[in-house]
Each structure stands twice: as C-alpha cells, then as structure tokens.
Amino acid sequence: MIDNRMHKTESASNGVERTIIRDLPKSIGKQVEIRGWVSVRRDHGKLIFLDIRDRSGEVQVVVTPKESAALETAKQLRAQWVVCIEGTVKERPENMRTDTLCGMLEVSALNIEVLSAAHELPFELDAEVNIDTHFDYLPLTLRTEKSRDIFTLQATIVEAYRASLRAMEFTEFQAPSLVGGDAEGGAAAFKVDYYYDTTAFLATSPQFYKQIMVGPFERAFTVAKVFRGEKHATTRHLSELTCVDFEMGFIKDHRDPMGVLERAIHDVVQTVKENHPDIFARFKVDVPLIPSSIPILKLREAHKILGVPEMPDMEPEHERQICEWAKKEHKSDFVFITDFPTASRAFYTYEDPADAPYSRSFDLLFRGLEINSGSQRIHDHAMLVERMRSRGLDPEKYSFYLQAFKYGLPPHGGSSTGVERITARMLELPNVKEASAFPRDLNRIDVRLSL
C-alpha cells in the first residue's frame, strides 16, 4: 500500500532538486545538488577535498581553483558544517576508486552554500573517547558511524519484532507509564508528584496491563518504557529502558509463549541479517547463530552442566558460561533457561503442579546476557489472591488489576525483551548504555548529576 517515494519529499531550492548521495551513481555526467554535513576536509593547497555525508551515504567532493568562489568557501569549511553543493558527478579514474557506495565517482563542485556553520569540535568525531565523554557530547557523538549503526540496527530490531508479532495476530497497545502503585511489589519504582499531593509511580513493567489486554485481544503486545530505580551501577542496567512485551491467552503452558518468542527472535535475526550485513562487518561481529530450535535447559540442568550447586537463579558469570556451552554444543548464540523456583519469580508466576516448587518460567539468554524473561501466569482469581497474600501483598491494593481475573481470563503467558540488551548483544557492545540513545542511570540524565 505504501510505496517508496522519499524523493518527492525533498524540497527544491532555486528550482534544483536535491539528489541524495545514494542516487549519485545514476547521475554520472550530470549536474546535481547535494546537501549534507562535512565529515572531513582535506586541504591540498590548490585542491580541497570534502567528504560529505547525508542520510543515505557519503561522497567525495573535489573543489578546484577553476571555481574560485567555491574554493574560497571550501577553505572556511570544517567538520560538521552543513552545506548545499552544486556540482558535476564524474567517474573517478580506475586506480582511484574505492569499494564504497560512491567510491567510483566524485562530485566536482561548482557552487557551495553554507547552511549552518559549526563551532570547533571538542575532539575528532571518530576519535575513541571514554564513555562519559561520549555521553556528555551525545548531540555530536550520535553522529559517528558507530552510533548511527547501533541505532539504525535498533530501529530494525524493534520493527522486525513488532512485524513478527503482528503476523502472529498480536494487537499493539500503548501501556501507561504512570501507575498508581509499584506493580511488582518489589522493584524500586520512582515516585512522581501527581496532582493534589498524591503520589504516582513510574511503571517498572507493563505486566498488569498486557495481562488485562488478553481479555479484549487474546494476544497483545506493547513497546513500552519501564523505569527501574535500583541503585545499580553495572554494564547491564539502565534506569529507563525500552521493552517489547507480549502476552497471549489459551496456552497450554510456558512452552507456547516460548514458541512465539523463538519465532519473533528468528524473524529479528533474519531481518538484520538481510538488511545490515554492512553493520555487522563494520563491528567485526557475526550475525547471531540461531538454530531452528533454540536449546532449552531447566535451571537445575544448567547448574549441573556448569558443575555448580543448584541455586534459585543464574549468576551473571553462569549466564556467560552456559551461553558458551550452547554455542559450542548447539551452535546457538541463544539458550532458554526454564523452571526457576517459584519463590524466585514474580508473584503471578504459575507453579508447575507436577514439579513444585518449580515454576513454568523461562529466561532467554543471548551471548551471555539475559535479554528476555517470561512465564505462564496464574489465571485463576482465587489462586492469584492467595499467592498475593502468601507474598505479603494486599489484594485490596490490586483491585483494578484483579478484575481481569475476576471476570474470566484464560490460561495465558508472555514475555518481555529488553530492547537495549538485545541491541547491545547483537553488536557485542560491552555496555548496555551504549545501546540507549539517551541513557539514564544513577549519575546521568543527559548531563552528569552533581551528587
């Protein structure tokens, strides 16, 4: 239905249509107008070379003394200046060609207009800077090829995940961020000053709302922000993060949502593989290995394989080790860990009646890190109220949520994937904060907080 017609959204200034850089190879010998940022300026005295970047790619522009006005302008240009250049597209001599998008051509400038001058940069844009400097200068450092790659890939991951869920008949909804209480009854929720001296909280999960949405839609998902106020200062935690959460009714057990998740992850991996081989190449990282069936281990089996005593959860170091095992034994960068003890999971987790005290729960690990957590949920109202009481939670405080169960909810389950975590592991970034465009943590909201 929606065709590709981005060119028609380019405005013409002085009657000349802008050509985006990706399309230059179609314009050899022609006069064009390009617009973009100066990435690099190389002053060879009589000649000046410019690398110009727009949203579609980069091209070399050569400015010769023949066009003296253009050369005068080119002398002033510095990195990140924004320009509009009229010029002629010329093939480069065979021996000067490079292997890039526009490596066989260059634009010979006829006229250069400065659209926006930049101040001197605090550091060269491609310089390796420490992570705090990177974050201090995000409006600049997000322009690096590395950052553009990370967030281009992230946009593809999110869209492929949504498309996969839509194809499986999940309906998208907008889960609220402002909530009346701390949903999970445990995670540290940020407090919000609401109206008339009332206190609200920021959602630590869209869990309750997606369960409620099983009622109208049976299968529902949301891409939601969640907020975690724990005082974690690790490479795995963010204070604000994005999750893709789905929930589905009429399941037999946790294996059904695991199947949906497996299919969605397959679709995501396939899509990034098809669309972004260049990004994986630049990061020198392999496209994730994913067999048709992701290996599944019960938690106790994982501990046995690792030769450690049974524990209620996976230690980060054990997550890394079991992923190495899965890669070696099953050629998989993903592994499911299932059947956690009920006591170590959220209150709504369904206990396996045939295998108590273990639950119908799962985590999905990817290259050493938990990126997803899910389970079958309790669907019986009385059982859920009883479970709340046994955890010291007051069902009265959950009366809104409990209506979903009071008025009939089928056996259901689902899972939650951290968008920054899956992005980070996809490109093997050491710190999940690098996969958040504007990371918030203990010490930072854009600028460092003074403590």
Added chain:
Amino acid sequence: MIDNRMHKTESASNGVERTIIRDLPKSIGKQVEIRGWVSVRRDHGKLIFLDIRDRSGEVQVVVTPKESAALETAKQLRAQWVVCIEGTVKERPENMRTDTLCGMLEVSALNIEVLSAAHELPFELDAEVNIDTHFDYLPLTLRTEKSRDIFTLQATIVEAYRASLRAMEFTEFQAPSLVGGDAEGGAAAFKVDYYYDTTAFLATSPQFYKQIMVGPFERAFTVAKVFRGEKHATTRHLSELTCVDFEMGFIKDHRDPMGVLERAIHDVVQTVKENHPDIFARFKVDVPLIPSSIPILKLREAHKILGVPEMPDMEPEHERQICEWAKKEHKSDFVFITDFPTASRAFYTYEDPADAPYSRSFDLLFRGLEINSGSQRIHDHAMLVERMRSRGLDPEKYSFYLQAFKYGLPPHGGSSTGVERITARMLELPNVKEASAFPRDLNRIDVRLSL
C-alpha cells in the same frame, strides 16, 4: 519476509488443534475445538445457545440434550466464562442465517471444558454505562466490541503512520521519558524523585531529542509518551498521552514537514479505510474526507473567514467552525492553520523573516480538533540562544540540547501528532479519554484518586 502463520502458534491440547473462529467456515461438517469467552448464553430449556468470542470473531454454539454432560456444563456458564468447546461445525438452515462472519454456521457442542469461571458481572457488558463506571471497570469494559474497535483502529493508525514515515526514510528512535528539566519552559511537568535527592521531570515533549536526531539521521521519528501536568479537566486533555513525532533536515520552510505530514495522514486514512470498513460502519461514522491537497489557511485568514478579530491562537470553538468551513468548501475533514504569531509558539519556532511577527508554524485540525502541531525550527545556534534569552530562559540550562546547534544542524522542522486525539476524531468519540486504553487525568490513575 515475515509470512502469516498464526495457526502454528496455537498449542494443541489432547492432540486436538484449536480452530480459530474466523476459520470455521472452512470446517463445515468437521469436528473442531474452539476456545474463547462466553458473550451470551440463551437458555431455551432443552437447548442452550452460547455466543463464543475469540480474537478472530464470534460464533453460535448449540448444546443439545443428546450431549448431557455438555448440557450440564452449559447450564453453569455465564457471561465472560472462558471455555474450550469440542463440537461439529454445521451449516444453519437458510432461514436462520445471519450476515456475520460465522452467520451461516453453528457449532454443535460435544464437550465443554471450563478454563476459567467468571464472577457475576457488575452490569451487562453491552449496557451503556457512564464514563467513570466505564473507566472503573476497564479490565472488563475493554472487552466490549466498542472498546476493541477503538484500540484495533488505534493500532492500525500507529502502524500505518510509522510505515509511512519509514517509507519516507525516517529512522525510528526511542526518546526518553525522564528528562533533566522542563523542556518547553512553560508546560507543567511532573516532578520525579530521582536518585540522591535529585529531581527529574517527565518529558512534556520529545522535541529536543528529535531535533538532536536530525544530526545523525536527518530524518527521525519516535512514538513517545508525553506527560502534561496542567490542571485541565476537559474532553481534550490527558495527563499521559502518546505522540508520533517526526523531524527532518534540509527543508526550505514549514511547507516541507507539512508535506510529509499530509502524506502520512493520507496513508493512515487509506489504511483504515481498507482494513476497517466494519468499524466505521458499527460507529456509524464516515471514513475521513481527505482531498489530495489539504486546505491551508493562515491564522489571520481563518479569523477573517470566521468574521472574528485576529487573535494569537485558535479558540476551540473557532477550530470547530473552521473545520465545518473546510468540509463545506473543500470536502475535507482536515485543515491546516499556519503562520501563528511567533510569540504564541514555542521558543524554537522559526520566525518568517519576510512576515514578522508571524512564524513558519502550523497546526493540523481534524473534525474540529487540533491533532498536530509543527513548525520550522531555528537552526542557527546564535539565533536560538538569543531567542532563549528574549524569553527569559537561561541557555546554560539547555547546554546539552544546544550542542546540536553548536555543531552544525541544517534548516529543519517537524511536527507532533496526538495518537489519542486522531483516534478519537476518527471515530467521532466525544471524549479523547475514550481513546486512551488506560487514561490518566486529574482524578484518575486506573482508580479514582481520593482528593
């Protein structure tokens, strides 16, 4: 790439594959298993009729004395009980057929299993209840056909909008909800208790972040939550709302983002028209009228047409009147109002140098309501700092944002569409809160706040 294979995600219990109701016409004469909610039970003494709903549709089940166990179970059933029914799909006699999806058939029950019993409902689900009761019981009332229609349509609107922007080469990003200061310097932002006694705020707009994203991506968009703490108690305001925000570089003026917006709205209207004629029919509402070019009026022209004195903004009543005019004169449910006085717009709005004190700004009105607001933005660092000072804003407090301009940003602009507002006007809902699945306002976060 992603094919439609929802059926394979249905688990089989006792070896029988579930059939979704939409597919029953393909199973005439066959034995099937369906799962869903009891919408209605009609007890005719010897016979019991059940209307069963799943995510794909509704079907009539007949339970006869021949299957006495099924009949005993059927007698206990009430609205919203969740069941799994085995039965035979039979054609109805010609004179008993209805015009619905499964109106030519019924399922003759062989066995009924109760998956979840519901308590007695507080009111009949299709009863007209007042809006506060509707909100008090959302986990139940979201199951009405009306609510399912609203949020099915909303999911389509959001996805069609995103698809349109992707086709125009916009890159999606995740804008943060937690911000360090009140972005617009005017709107009432909610305060958040952040770490170590610092205060954060909830974003009133993703504006600064999408402008920053013009640097790396030139064209960027986000579907974001925004939070407004004004003490408005109207049918037009929410305290938490969803917006689709885009921003694009290398524009000539505000007409470029208006062109992108027009195309996106065209795509949205076309998509809902193709996918949801049934929803428009049930709401007795026409698909929106949208001519190939949406009419454009300068604010002062609009006031002139209405025969009122020139004012700095549109009054709600004037928005309604000018929309009536656009419908009558241009057969359009949409109308652009442009060239607002600079002083009545956000500080970053670009003043038209040839027409000061008016600005390159626009609102899009839809069936009497502003659903979108946008403009060309100031891209020059010095001019922006100067504008901040003239508005009494301290540029030091905006140093993170200002980097985007300091390091070279092209002429750019964009706009923001309220998802709940466009949904509400699409179906002519009187209150925008009805288009929020879980509305937050002065008096409510799920439950009514005690004041």
